[in-house]
Amino acid sequence: xxxxxxxxxxxxxxxxxxxxxxxxxxxxxxxxxxxxxxxxxxxxxxxxxxxxxxxxxxxxxxxxxxxxxxxxxxxxxxxxxxxxxxxxxxxxxxxxxxxxxxxxx
Amino acid sequence: xxxxxxxxxxxxxxxxxxxxxxxxxxxxxxxxxxxxxxxxxxxxxxxxxxxxxxxxxxxxxxxxxxxxxxxxxxxxxxxxxxxxxxxxxxxxxxxxxxxxxxxxxxxxxxxxxxxxxxxxxxxxxxxxxxxx
Numbered sequence: 001x002x003x004x005x006x007x008x009x010x011x012x013x014x015x016x017x018x019x020x021x022x023x024x025x026x027x028x029x030x031x032x033x034x035x036x037x038x039x040x041x042x043x044x045x046x047x048x049x050x051x052x053x054x055x056x057x058x059x060x061x062x063x064x065x066x067x068x069x070x071x072x073x074x075x076x077x078x079x080x081x082x083x084x085x086x087x088x089x090x091x092x093x094x095x096x097x098x099x100x101x102x103x104x105x
Numbered sequence: 106x107x108x109x110x111x112x113x114x115x116x117x118x119x120x121x122x123x124x125x126x127x128x129x130x131x132x133x134x135x136x137x138x139x140x141x142x143x144x145x146x147x148x149x150x151x152x153x154x155x156x157x158x159x160x161x162x163x164x165x166x167x168x169x170x171x172x173x174x175x176x177x178x179x180x181x182x183x184x185x186x187x188x189x190x191x192x193x194x195x196x197x198x199x200x201x202x203x204x205x206x207x208x209x210x211x212x213x214x215x216x217x218x219x220x221x222x223x224x225x226x227x228x229x230x231x232x233x234x235x236x237x
Binding site: 098 | 116
C-alpha cells in the first residue's frame with residue numbers, strides 16, 4: 001500500500017504526530033470505529049489470556065484503558081475510546097452472567 | 106455440549122447496548138453514538154414490554170398469552186415457546202455485529218456458527234439429553 005509511505009503529513013508544519021498515525025490506521029480499515037473494535041478486541045483478549053481465564057479483571061482493565069484514551073486521543077478519534085469502553089462494559093456483563101447464570105448445560 | 110455461551114454473549118452485548126444507549130454516555134462527549142442503530146436494544150425493550158411485570162411493579166395479567174396459562178398444558182406450551190423465543194435472540198447476532206461495525210463477511214459466518222450451537226441446545230432441551 002502506498003499510503004503507508006506517504007510521510008508528508010509528519011513533516012508538514014503544524015501537524016500532529018498522533019493524528020497522522022491515526023489517519024493511516026483508520027484508513028487501513030473501514031474507519032475509526034472498526035479500528036477501535038479491533039484494538040479493543042486484541043486488548044481484551046490479551047488481558048483475558050494474561051489473567052488465566054477470568055473475565056472480570058480484563059473487563060475492568062479494558063474499561064479503564066478506554067477511559068484514559070478518551071482524554072488522550074484527538075477529538076476526531078474519540079470513537080475508538082468509546083468502542084473500547086463499550087467492549088469493557090459488555091465483558092463486565094458477560095462476567096456477571098458467566099458467574100451467576102451459567103451453571104446449566 | 107454447553108450451549109449457553111452464545112446466548113450469554115448476545116445477552117451481554119444487548120445489555121451493554123441498552124446501558125450505553127439509555128445512559129447517554131456518547132452525548133457527553135459530542136460524538137456520534139458508535140452503536141446507534143443497533144436493534145438489539147429495541148428487541149430487549151420489546152421483550153421487556155411483553156413480559157408480565159409492569160413498570161410500577163404490579164403484575165400485568167393481560168400482558169401476553171392471557172388464556173394459555175389456564176391449565177398445566179398451557180403452562181408447558183408457553184414455557185417451550187418462551188425458551189425458543191429466547192434462543193432466537195441469537196439470530197440477532199449477525200445484525201448486531203454488523204451494526205457494531207464489523208463487515209458482513211465476518212459477522213454472517215460467526216452468527217451462523219452461534220445459531221448452529223444454539224440449535225443443538227434447543228434439541229438438548231427438548232429431548233432432555235446432554236450430548237458430549
